[in-house]
Amino acid sequence: MALLDTAEASAQRIPTIRSADWFLRLPLAAIIIEQGTFKLPDLAVQAEGYGLPTDLFALAALAEIAGGIAILLGGLIRNNWATDLLTRLGGLAISIVVAGVIVMLYFGSFVGWQFQGMLLAGGLFFLFRGNGDVKGRALI
DSSP states (O other): OHHHHHHHHHHHHSOOOTTTTHHHHHHHHHHHHHHHHHHSTTHHHHHHHHTOOHHHHHHHHHHHHHHHHHHHHHHHSOSOHHHHHHHHHHHHHHHHHHHHHHHHHHTTOOTTOHHHHHHHHHHHHHHHHTTSOOTTOOOO
16 A cells, blocks of 8 residues: 555656646647638538538538637636636537548548547547636536
């Protein structure tokens, strides 16, 4: 038990960096915003290529852009319930769009969707963690 107590005490002394989530926040937002803006110039042509209604394709593009911006803005202004909610909504938007892409393009096989899987994981992280600033509200 002494060894476990020592390990626990040592682990608690390791400093945490409050803004370490930016290592995930920046690339996730950049990739998602880029994916959304690439859809905008010729929405109808791209939507037709995927066999989707143009309105749904436009909604996905806007959700990507808005989700990425929400992830960035939510991280810039912290210690506020509204910005925590903004981060969570950004994570939700990203998760829904990327899950839809995975199901539509790769359902049934893991081959090829590793990139989208990481984007989905990032979206889910921010959906469930928010800004991580509120103490004592953990569900698990």
